[in-house]
Amino acid sequence: MKIFAVALLSLAGCMAAPDPPIPIASGEYEFTHRFAEHPTIPSIRLTVHVNGSHVVVVNPKASDPFPAGVLDVGTLMWHAASEQWIIGREEADRSLSDVGGCSGGPEVIDLENRVYWTC
Template structure:
């Protein structure tokens, strides 16, 4: 796994505006499960859990994604403004959305 179990602070970034400032998110990793929590500001997401699922290395995009079903593992498009699973950069500690 690219990240050890624990609690981390990640930065939220918009795929269409990656240099735009956004909020910080609390991320809890336990095994292959990840939970993304907004405890910062409710202007972008509601406060509380905003994402939860299984961490999975998506070979097609070369990125870590959060999957909710087996079909997500084979998604053609991921992250950004696609209809696919969310992308989470474990090394850079960034949670990406549209």
């Protein structure tokens, strides 16, 4: 019995921790866009639609730096390495070494402060 308990504890240590709960309810929200390399430069307001873990980021009207329309769509995922929410497209996005900014990886979305970050 003792060997079984040790094996079970060892296995539990290898399993990934569960994602934190998504800190925003399903609905439509106003977010601000920010540039990762220049976070103090003012940018535009965006509309973000959240439905469970599905997210759609929309620019309601054409303005620099984006055209009007859908800018990003995907799944809200917790990126444990950076401790940030990302907009992922496949399960492997959760474990990428680099996300957001100008990494070429999924964009970061700050759900608590309602900021959508891009390069």
